[in-house]
Amino acid sequence: MRFGVVTLLRLEDVTRTVLPPDQPALTILNGVSLTVSPGDRVSIVGRSGSGKSTLLNLMGLLDLPTSGVLEFDGRPAKSISGAARDRMRGARIGFVFQQFNLLPGRTALENVTMPLHYAEGRQFWRRRTLAAEMLEQVGLGHRLDSMPDRLSGGEQQRVAIARSLVRGPELILADEPTGALDLDTGQSVMELIDEVATRTGAALVTITHDPAIARRAHDHYRLDRGVLTRVDDPADLHGDAPPAAATIAGDAPPACDTTSPYRTGEILAGKIPAGGSTGPGPSTSPTPGADS
Numbered sequence: 035m036r037f038g039v040v041t042l043l044r045l046e047d048v049t050r051t052v053l054p055p056d057q058p059a060l061t062i063l064n065g066v067s068l069t070v071s072p073g074d075r076v077s078i079v080g081r082s083g084s085g086k087s088t089l090l091n092l093m094g095l096l097d098l099p100t101s102g103v104l105e106f107d108g109r110p111a112k113s114i115s116g117a118a119r120d121r122m123r124g125a126r127i128g129f130v131f132q133q134f135n136l137l138p139g140r141t142a143l144e145n146v147t148m149p150l151h152y153a154e155g156r157q158f159w160r161r162r163t164l165a166a167e168m169l170e171q172v173g174l175g176h177r178l179d180s181m182p183d184r185l186s187g188g189e190q191q192r193v194a195i196a197r198s199l200v201r202g203p204e205l206i207l208a209d210e211p212t213g214a215l216d217l218d219t220g221q222s223v224m225e226l227i228d229e230v231a232t233r234t235g236a237a238l239v240t241i242t243h244d245p246a247i248a249r250r251a252h253d254h255y256r257l258d259r260g261v262l263t264r265v266d267d268p269a270d271l272h273g274d275a276p277p278a279a280a281t282i283a284g285d286a287p288p289a290c291d292t293t294s295p296y297r298t299g300e301i302l303a304g305k306i307p308a309g310g311s312t313g314p315g316p317s318t319s320p321t322p323g324a325d326s
């Protein structure tokens with residue numbers, strides 16, 4: 035935790051409304067309030083269509099709210115330029131997704147090194163060493179040169195986690211991190227994410243359908259039809275919310291753009307490398323040059 039910082043992420047009465055072409059405005063998030071501090075463990079459970087990805091995009095500074103307050107480290111997101119938000123995201127927020135989205139044809143080490151191409155100073159110059167250390171920490175120090183298709187699902191997710199966390203993010207956003215894994219592997223992957231977050235003092239927000247994964251957190255929320263509610267007793271996390279649908283906003287506030295500059299798929303596609311983008315080029319073409 036950095037001195038004086040008590041709140042890392044703050045959402046206050048946040049609404050996100052989109053205006054699909056030829057359709058009425060659609061309010062996807064409605065009055066969402068959430069505070070995340072360094073070291074927090076927060077889970078958000080919600081059915082498909084409840085607005086989880088939309089909320090994740092806001093928390094990850096990929097989108098701005100239509101109304102309400104979104105602050106990162108005390109700074110209103112809307113007052114930060116797009117480029118500065120990209121830098122902030124790259125250096126301070128790590129994403130872990132269900133799809134590992136490792137670059138095929140690149141070794142584990144090259145995949146983990148990728149976000150560090152966008153770092154500065156020591157992090158940049160020591161990128162291969164840092165990536166190797168991170169892979170060591172996730173138990174894959176012996177697989178640095180392995181291609182993704184030679185790794186098991188659990189190992190691929192470990193590489194993806196190493197890639198997400200190699201820049202030492204203060205906020206980790208995990209979106210269905212175990213969705214593609216069997217129960218045991220999922221459990222150990224969650225333990226790994228917890229362990230890294232604990233070691234670095236990062237806050238961890240896990241978005242999931244799975245109540246068992248959600249119960250690992252200390253603070254629990256349910257997202258239902260765009261409304262976020264705190265769940266005081268983890269035993270109440272049954273995933274029993276009714277199928278959700280965004281509400282048609284008859285008298286919605288002025289709609290924001292429907293075409294967010296970045297979508298989760300774009301991060302996964304490497305247009306914005308998970309774990310960081312401050313550089314201009316696509317992450318699929320790492321900067322040539324050796325570590326020093």
Ligand SMILES: Nc1ncnc2c1ncn2[C@@H]1O[C@H](COP(=O)(O)OP(=O)(O)OP(=O)(O)O)[C@@H](O)[C@H]1O
Binds near residue numbers: 060082088279292
């Ligand atoms: N830009 C957009 N234009 C129109 N509708 C949208 C837009 N973005 C999201 N929606 C709709 O808003 C609702 C919530 O979407 P969102 O992707 O946030 O849900 P989710 O909880 O992440 O769903 P899932 O778990 O299936 O990924 C869905 O009905 C979705 O179709």
